[in-house]
Structures are given as C-alpha cells and as structure tokens.
Amino acid sequence: MAASVDLSRVTFIVLREMRKPILAIIIVYSLSIAGMIIMPGPVVNGETQYLSIFHAFYFMTYTATTTGFGEIPFPFSNAQRSWAIVCLYISVITWFYAIGSIIRLIQNPYLAKALAEHEFSNKVGRISGDFIIICGFGDTGSVLARGLSDARLTAVVIDSNEERIKALKLRDYKVPMPGLFADASVPKHLIEAGIRRADCKAIVSVTSSEETNLKISALARILNPNIEVITKSKVEIWEETLATIGGKVHIIDPFKTYAQLLASSIEQRYFYSFNNWLIGDKSTELKQPLCPPRDGLWIICGFGRMGQEIKRALNKQGLKTAIIDPQPISPDEDNVEKFVLGLTTARTLKLAGIEHAVGIVTGTDxxxxxxxxxxNARLINPHIFTVVRQNSHENAAAFQAAKADMIMQPSLVAARRIMLLLKAPLLKPFFKYFVVNQDRAHEMNDVISWVQESVGDKVPLVTSFHVTQNNAKALTDILENDSVQLGDLLKDPRDRTRSLDLVVLVVEPEGESLKVLPGSHYSVKINDQLLLCGTDFSYRLFRATVNNEYKLYHVRTGLRQPRSYFMQWYVRKMGREGEGL
Structure with a gap:
C-alpha cells in the first residue's frame, strides 16, 4: 500500500514538472510536420510533389535531433528548405527548454524524497522475518543497530538527519538495515517502515527529543496495539506520561539504569564485570572484579539528572554523599553530607572533603x-574510586586514556539496555536473583566460573529461546507425548558424551514462576522461555538438535535412528530398531 502511494507521488511530480515541456515539444513537432506537409516540393513531370505524413514525421524526427540524413524521399524545394530551417531552430530551442526542465526535475528535492520513500518501502517489503523499527540514528541508535546486526536481527531505521542515513548506507551490517531520511513522528513514515506488519516485533524510539519520543510511542500504540514499545527518556514527567499509554512499554532512562548498575556493583563485587562481559564488552576481565567502596564519603560533581539518580542509589546503600554544583539544590534534599555551591575546582573539591572521600562521580554534560x-580529584586523592560521565562517543579515546574506574556513556548504556530487552529479556530477573540477596555471592561466583569455562575466551552469546513449533519443531512434536530433560538438549549432537558450550541461566515456564539456574534434570515444556549463554556455534548446534528428530533421538538415547524407508522397514522386521544403525 505504502509503495503504491509513493509511486503515485513520483508520477504526479514528474507529470507536474514536465507538463509544459512535453506540451511545447508536441506543439512544435505538430506545427513543423504540418508545415512540411503543406509546403510545395519540387515539380516532377509537371506535378508538384508533397511530403506524406510519415515522411514529414520521419524528416522532423532526425532533423530536430540534429542527426541529419539529407533530403528524402526527394530533393526539397526552396520553400521546404526555408520551412526546415525555421523548424530546426525552433525545435532545438524547445529541446533545450525540455532538457533544462529534466535537469530541474532530477534536482527536485520532492522527487528525490518520493523516490527514496518508494525504494525504502520496497526494501521493507522484502524483509521476510521478524524486524525492529529504530527511530533515531544518533549514538544510541548507531550502537543498537550494530548490536542487532551482530545478533542477526534485522532493523528498519528512520532519522530526521540526512547525513546519518547516508552513513547508515555505508555500514557493513550482516543483515538488511534499510534507512529513511524522514520525521519518525509522522504516521505515514511509520507505516512505510512496516509498523502494521505482524512480524514487526518492536519499535525503539531513541531520538534526541523527549517530545518526539513520546509522540512516536503514542502513535506506535495506536497503529499497532500489539507492538512492543521501547523509548528513551531522561525526564521524569515524560516517563509518567509514557507509562500511561498502555500495552507493553519499556522506558529506558540511562541515568537511572547506570545508578542501579553502580548500586548492584556495590552489593555484588562481580556484578559489574559479569554484566559487561555478558553484553560483549571485550575489555572486561571476569578475573578482575570491580569493587566500588561500600563505606565512606562519595562526592557528586554536577547535580543534574545523573547526579540525582546516583545520589539516590548511593543513599540506599547507606553511603554518605557530598554535592558540588553551580546551582543551589532544593532545601528538601535530604541525606546530603555537604553541599558546595560553585563550579568543580580543586578548591571546591577540598571543601567537599576530597582528601577523605572514597569515591567521586563527575556527571556534568x-x-x-x-x-x-x-x-584534579586524582591529584589530591590518588586512591579515590572514579566514576566519570562521557557524553560524546567521539571522545572515547580521551576517556580511555584517563583510565577511570567506571565510564558512564548515556548512549551506550541505553543501547545495551535496549539490546538486552530485545535479545534477552530474562537477563534482568537473573541478575535480580543475585542482587536482592547478598548471601548468594558465592553462588554467583560459581555461575561465573561455570559460564566462563563453557565460553572460554570467545565473545559470549546471550539470547532467549522460545520453545514453540516454529523454533523447535522436533522437540515440540516429542513433548506432546513424552518428556525431554534439559541436560539432553545441551549435549553435542556430534558426540553426546560432550556438552555444548552453552548454559541455561533462566527458564520461564508458561503460567509459572521463573526458575533461575535450572538443573539438567529439568523437564522442558512447550512455550518455555530459555535464557541461554554460550558460543554462537554451540547455539547453532542446539537449534539443529531441537529441529531435527534424528539428532534429538540420538542425544536422548545414544542410538542412531534409521533414516531411509528401507532401513526403517528392515529394523522393524529384524526387531532391532535403533541398535547402532
């Protein structure tokens, strides 16, 4: 539907711009041909010769295009030659006018936009599987698109910045990533992006405008009530509004997310490293856990949204906080050990107690x-724990050279959070299982060792798997009449004595509570949601097992099931079905 509408727009623009040039060419050619027919030619055998309509049209065709094949079908009279001269100059001028109009048409921004939308709609229509719509291709959208590509998930991108869409087309993604230069808050463009399609699983709004994100989320809910909406918001009032639009809505606040991450890292010393390792941060080393101080004074430099969220998180951990900000804070702000008014300098840092502080958060924009x-903080207190905010991705080299203990990049935090929601939504309850109870620290260490032993030095793959007929045909067929243990599915189909480099972290049975770290004896059920962590190759072997009845039979029994009709008949006849055949 959208593609046909865009094609109609292209046709309309072409006809509107070329109407006058086409009419001018038709009129000039018609008059020229009529004149050539009327003009008397040479006298042959006492009879004046005239050109036929066909010969006049043929002559004007090659003459007006300055080709020139001579005078045919007979030499012209002076009257015909005079008229031919007039027609030649008029037709050349007319063609110059038409060519100029064609050049203006090609340069017409409305035609270029209509053609781009038509091409975009066709590319979206060619997407055969599930896909996601990304509105906004800034730092967050760019990181998210790369992550989705690595996970083999197709996305459709809309951005109001033309240069960003040009950059998108130059990226070497592993899956199709069609992009459109347009305003994503216009319903027509969301429809062109395929929001009404059943295989459009989610829409992600990560533009730089809070109002635009809110509008896109509301439009998405109207256009497709069943779609999952994920939107970035840094303002509390917008978060309250977004939470009321209904349906499945995820609000991503990078500051709140990072504050929770910092608090969890204080509670569980391996949490930060394990979290970053699971999301594919190659610089993370699990053997060197990050340990933010649990006791003492923390100084917060900049009391904007990030500073406020960090303060709340630290206060919940029972930590003292001092604030440095050029704007006065609210008198109602509690749990503030000391407030220093002004810019953060060596003097204000000392006034805040930097010499005895255990941690500092630099959260300005x-x-x-x-x-x-x-x-400055390290110069005064070399042993202080540092958390620094990086606003622009382009400054990554400077922040890496500064060697802060924790770097908070809002766009990266938001992109990773969204990526996990799309790819592994069960990871949140998995981490919550450990964070809510500090007594489970040893259990988390065992899980880390277990997962690291399975994955090794490879980049871990964290993904959700839904046990359905489409995803696991052979497995669901067996589960209708029999039971299958989880441990059997994690055996290598090439050699069942070996296990796949794959770990099941969480199982969510339909209508039942979550099961964190299910054992190998867990009986898999239809519609179970599994959170898997391992290598990409092992995951592909796992999918091959659950979709192939012969591989599944082998990992369960250790026997080889005959495949050909003849061997199946022979085994049944001999009464030795499955015995090593």
Whole structure:
C-alpha cells in the first residue's frame, strides 16, 4: 500500500514538472510536420510533389535531433528548405527548454524524497522475518543497530538527519538495515517502515527529543496495539506520561539504569564485570572484579539528572554523599553530607572533603569538564574510586586514556539496555536473583566460573529461546507425548558424551514462576522461555538438535535412528530398531 502511494507521488511530480515541456515539444513537432506537409516540393513531370505524413514525421524526427540524413524521399524545394530551417531552430530551442526542465526535475528535492520513500518501502517489503523499527540514528541508535546486526536481527531505521542515513548506507551490517531520511513522528513514515506488519516485533524510539519520543510511542500504540514499545527518556514527567499509554512499554532512562548498575556493583563485587562481559564488552576481565567502596564519603560533581539518580542509589546503600554544583539544590534534599555551591575546582573539591572521600562521580554534560575534574580529584586523592560521565562517543579515546574506574556513556548504556530487552529479556530477573540477596555471592561466583569455562575466551552469546513449533519443531512434536530433560538438549549432537558450550541461566515456564539456574534434570515444556549463554556455534548446534528428530533421538538415547524407508522397514522386521544403525 505504502509503495503504491509513493509511486503515485513520483508520477504526479514528474507529470507536474514536465507538463509544459512535453506540451511545447508536441506543439512544435505538430506545427513543423504540418508545415512540411503543406509546403510545395519540387515539380516532377509537371506535378508538384508533397511530403506524406510519415515522411514529414520521419524528416522532423532526425532533423530536430540534429542527426541529419539529407533530403528524402526527394530533393526539397526552396520553400521546404526555408520551412526546415525555421523548424530546426525552433525545435532545438524547445529541446533545450525540455532538457533544462529534466535537469530541474532530477534536482527536485520532492522527487528525490518520493523516490527514496518508494525504494525504502520496497526494501521493507522484502524483509521476510521478524524486524525492529529504530527511530533515531544518533549514538544510541548507531550502537543498537550494530548490536542487532551482530545478533542477526534485522532493523528498519528512520532519522530526521540526512547525513546519518547516508552513513547508515555505508555500514557493513550482516543483515538488511534499510534507512529513511524522514520525521519518525509522522504516521505515514511509520507505516512505510512496516509498523502494521505482524512480524514487526518492536519499535525503539531513541531520538534526541523527549517530545518526539513520546509522540512516536503514542502513535506506535495506536497503529499497532500489539507492538512492543521501547523509548528513551531522561525526564521524569515524560516517563509518567509514557507509562500511561498502555500495552507493553519499556522506558529506558540511562541515568537511572547506570545508578542501579553502580548500586548492584556495590552489593555484588562481580556484578559489574559479569554484566559487561555478558553484553560483549571485550575489555572486561571476569578475573578482575570491580569493587566500588561500600563505606565512606562519595562526592557528586554536577547535580543534574545523573547526579540525582546516583545520589539516590548511593543513599540506599547507606553511603554518605557530598554535592558540588553551580546551582543551589532544593532545601528538601535530604541525606546530603555537604553541599558546595560553585563550579568543580580543586578548591571546591577540598571543601567537599576530597582528601577523605572514597569515591567521586563527575556527571556534568561537558566532557572536557568531566576529565578536568577527574584529573584534579586524582591529584589530591590518588586512591579515590572514579566514576566519570562521557557524553560524546567521539571522545572515547580521551576517556580511555584517563583510565577511570567506571565510564558512564548515556548512549551506550541505553543501547545495551535496549539490546538486552530485545535479545534477552530474562537477563534482568537473573541478575535480580543475585542482587536482592547478598548471601548468594558465592553462588554467583560459581555461575561465573561455570559460564566462563563453557565460553572460554570467545565473545559470549546471550539470547532467549522460545520453545514453540516454529523454533523447535522436533522437540515440540516429542513433548506432546513424552518428556525431554534439559541436560539432553545441551549435549553435542556430534558426540553426546560432550556438552555444548552453552548454559541455561533462566527458564520461564508458561503460567509459572521463573526458575533461575535450572538443573539438567529439568523437564522442558512447550512455550518455555530459555535464557541461554554460550558460543554462537554451540547455539547453532542446539537449534539443529531441537529441529531435527534424528539428532534429538540420538542425544536422548545414544542410538542412531534409521533414516531411509528401507532401513526403517528392515529394523522393524529384524526387531532391532535403533541398535547402532
């Protein structure tokens, strides 16, 4: 539907711009041909010759295009030659006018936009599997698109910045990633992106405008009530509004997310490293856990949204906080050990108690200022734990050289959170299982060792798997009449004595409570949701097992099931079905 509408727009623009040039060419050619027919030719045998309609049209065709094949079918008279001269000059001028109109048409921005939308609609229509719509291709959208590509998940991108869409087309993604330069808050563009299709699983709104994100989320809920909506918001009032639009809505606040991550890292010393390792951060080393101080004073430089969320998280952990900010804070702000009014300098840091502080958070919206604060803090207190905010992805090299203990990049935090929601939504309850109870620290260490032993030095694959007929045909066929243990599915189909490099972290049975770290004796059920962690190759072997009745039979029994009709008949006849055949 959208593609046909865009094609109609293209046709309309072409006809509107070329109407006058086409009419001019038709009129000039008609008059020229009529004149050539009327003009008397040479006298042959006492009879004046005239051109036929066909010969006049043929002559004007090659003459007007300045080809020139001579005078045919007979030499012209002076009258005909005079008229031919007039027609030649008029037709050349007319063609110049038409060519100029064609050039203006090609340069017409409305035609280029209509053609781009038509091409975009065709590309979206060619997507055969599930896909996701990303509105906004800034830092967050770019990181998210790369993550989805690595996970073999197709996405459709809409952005109001033309340069970003041009950059998108130059990326070497592993899956199709069609992009459109347009305003994603316009319903027509969301429809062109395929929001009404059944295989459109989610829409992600990560534009730089809070109002635009809210509008896109509301439009998405109207256009497709069943779609999953994920939107980025840093303002509490917008979060309250988004939470009321109904349906399945995830609100991503990078500051709140990071504050929770910091608090969890304080509670569980391996949490931060394990979290970053699971999401594919190659610089993370599990053997060197990050240990933010659990006791003492923390200084927060910049009391914007990030500073406020960090303060709440630290206060919940029973930690003291001091604040440095050029704006006065609310008198109702509690649990503030000390407040220093002004910019963060060496003097204000000392007034806040930097000499005895255990941690510092630099959370301003200026990268240069954040790095400067970090250097000053370390100069005064070399052993202080540092958390620094990186606003722009382009400044990554400077922040890596600064070697802060924790770097908070809002766009990266949001992209990773969204990626996990789309790819592994069960990871949140998995981490919650450990964080809510500090007595499970040893259990988390065992899980880390277990997972690391399975994955090794490879980049871990974390994904959800839904046990359905479409995803696991052979397995669901067996589960209708029999039971299958989880441990059998994790055996290598090539050699069942070996296990796949794959671990099941969480199982969510339909209508039942979550089961964290299910054992190998767990009986898999239809519609179970599994959270898997392992290598990409082992995951492919796992999918091959649950979709192939012969592989599944082998990992369960250790026997080889005959495949050909003859061998199946022979085994049944001999009464030795499955015995090593």
């Amino acid at each position: 200026d990268d240069g200022q954040n790095v400067s604060i970090l250097l």
